[in-house]
Amino acid sequence: MLDIKFLRENPDVVKQNIKNKFQDSKLPLVDEVIKLDSEYRAFKNEADSLRGGRNKLSKEIGMLMAQGKREEVEAVKKQVTENARRLAELEVLEGEYQEKIKNIMMVIPNIIDPSVPIGKDDSENVEVQRYGEPAVPNFDIPYHTEIMEGLSGLDLESARKVAGNGFYYLMGDIARLHSAIISYARDFMIDRGFTYCIPPFMIRSEVVTGVMSFAEMDAMMYKIEGEDLFLIGTSEHSMIGKFIDTIIPENELPYTLTSYSPCFRKEKGAHGIEERGVYRIHQFEKQEMIVVCKPEESPVWFDKLWQNTVDLFRTLDIPVRTLECCSGDLADLKVKSIDVEAWSPRQKKYFEVGSCSNLGDAQARRLRIRVNGKDGKYFAHTLNNTVVAPPRMLIAFLENNLNEDGSVNIPVALRPYMGGKEKIEKK
RNA sequence: GGAGGGUUAUCGAAGUGGUCAUAACGAGGCGGUCUUGAAAACCGUUUGCCUUCACGGGCGCGUGAGUUCGAAUCUCACACCCUCCGCCA
Numbered sequence: 001m002l003d004i005k006f007l008r009e010n011p012d013v014v015k016q017n018i019k020n021k022f023q024d025s026k027l028p029l030v031d032e033v034i035k036l037d038s039e040y041r042a043f044k045n046e047a048d049s050l051r052g053g054r055n056k057l058s059k060e061i062g063m064l065m066a067q068g069k070r071e072e073v074e075a076v077k078k079q080v081t082e083n084a085r086r087l088a089e090l091e092v093l094e095g096e097y098q099e100k101i102k103n104i105m106m107v108i109p110n111i112i113d114p115s116v117p118i119g120k121d122d123s124e125n126v127e128v129q130r131y132g133e134p135a136v137p138n139f140d141i142p143y144h145t146e147i148m149e150g151l152s153g154l155d156l157e158s159a160r161k162v163a164g165n166g167f168y169y170l171m172g173d174i175a176r177l178h179s180a181i182i183s184y185a186r187d188f189m190i191d192r193g194f195t196y197c198i199p200p201f202m203i204r205s206e207v208v209t210g211v212m213s214f215a216e217m218d219a220m221m222y223k224i225e226g227e228d229l230f231l232i233g234t235s236e237h238s239m240i241g242k243f244i245d246t247i248i249p250e251n252e253l254p255y256t257l258t259s260y261s262p263c264f265r266k267e268k269g270a271h272g273i274e275e276r277g278v279y280r281i282h283q284f285e286k287q288e289m290i291v292v293c294k295p296e297e298s299p300v301w302f303d304k305l306w307q308n309t310v311d312l313f314r315t316l317d318i319p320v321r322t323l324e325c326c327s328g329d330l331a332d333l334k335v336k337s338i339d340v341e342a343w344s345p346r347q348k349k350y351f352e353v354g355s356c357s358n359l360g361d362a363q364a365r366r367l368r369i370r371v372n373g374k375d376g377k378y379f380a381h382t383l384n385n386t387v388v389a390p391p392r393m394l395i396a397f398l399e400n401n402l403n404e405d406g407s408v409n410i411p412v413a414l415r416p417y418m419g420g421k422e423k424i425e426k427k
Numbered sequence: 428g429g430a431g432g433g434u435u436a437u438c439g440a441a442g443u444g445g446u447c448a449u450a451a452c453g454a455g456g457c458g459g460u461c462u463u464g465a466a467a468a469c470c471g472u473u474u475g476c477c478u479u480c481a482c483g484g485g486c487g488c489g490u491g492a493g494u495u496c497g498a499a500u501c502u503c504a505c506a507c508c509c510u511c512c513g514c515c516a
Contacts, residue, residue, distance in 0.1 A: 041477095041478070041479095044478065045478065045479080045484085047485085048477090048486085049484070049485085052483095052484055052485065054496075054497080055484095055485090055497085057496070058445075058496055058497040059445070059446075060496095061445075061496055061497070062445035062446055062497075063445085063446055065445070065446090066445080066446060073496085077496045078496090080496040081496070084496085204506095228506095368476095377475085
């Protein structure tokens, strides 16, 4: 969400930004909200002066009452009542206009970073760099569900009966591998100075609308029936929400946290053939990292964050690349975003395993996360990034560590979490 | 789920319909006097948001409604905290 003052003073910047994101249908909203805002302020000024008058007269009544001047009190009361109807009208208008303005401001996209490549959709995202050799072995790599089933590690059939499509049972060594990866990722981030945290897995609607756009909310969030609660789509939601309505002393920043949670997503939208199995699912687990920092430090933290994910995948012998999100593929709250993609030797292409985002002050503004600085208060910047999110991450892991006989190598880094095992083999 | 008590500034806390919310009182923080330095003492200062070129004005006593000329104070709903009972991994 933008500062309405910024929009008022820089409507052309806001419009150009909307064009850059190929959301031309939102262009009229800029002038509309400017108009609503100026009308709102006129109503507010009139109402404020009426309230001021009322306050003054009410005080007079108090003094007259103390002096026992009954008739004069009645006269003043009458005066107050005369203005009351207009004030009541104005208060309704104030409320309506505030609501309208907020609703528009919530859908006007955040100003993207100048470095973001301009493009319509994800097909125009730009590869930044590759890490590791994208190797293809000289034997056929089966679909990931087959690898898992071959190791007695996956039961989708039961999951469908119990919960439906988009859920899974992981079994045996594959389940253990899943937990091992989460634990390894947790320790990896702790070693890099992040504070480990387990957050609430449900959050209130106020937090939901504070951390994401309406479009994302509709496509992602599960609502708990009869309660003002939503299942989190990622721990980022509860981790950023943690700071709602706070004024942080400047010297405490940055906050660098790594959190674990299950994640629940509706995943409204098309599911392609490559998305069978555990690629796109309603429930998964994720080790996440978030940073709350000063505005001038967010670009540096952005680069540090995605580098962590790249480093982690490299310690597990998985080739990755970074892919910069183009303007049209960037969610409305984001200033800049980069995906980390893992190599799939089966598909002979990279696929998304993590996403790193700089939200600028958009979440902070919505959630009122401020910093108490020397020269006054200002909104913090927030960032988030995936460390790992299995079971999707397992797809990359299994494909890259698979042997021709169907067994899977455990990289050295992970062995302590797998009871020292060097391989997962068929029983 | 039930019963009771609570939520006021950085913290503790007073205020139970007006004329002390520019929030008493106490503590803490900051600045100063004094001191070789520190402590003590003393003096001063210390909330956020909206609006206005400015002067100023408005809003905020957990949140939201209501009663009233006027609400921290009365009414209702909700949230959170504490104590006890019930249930429970």
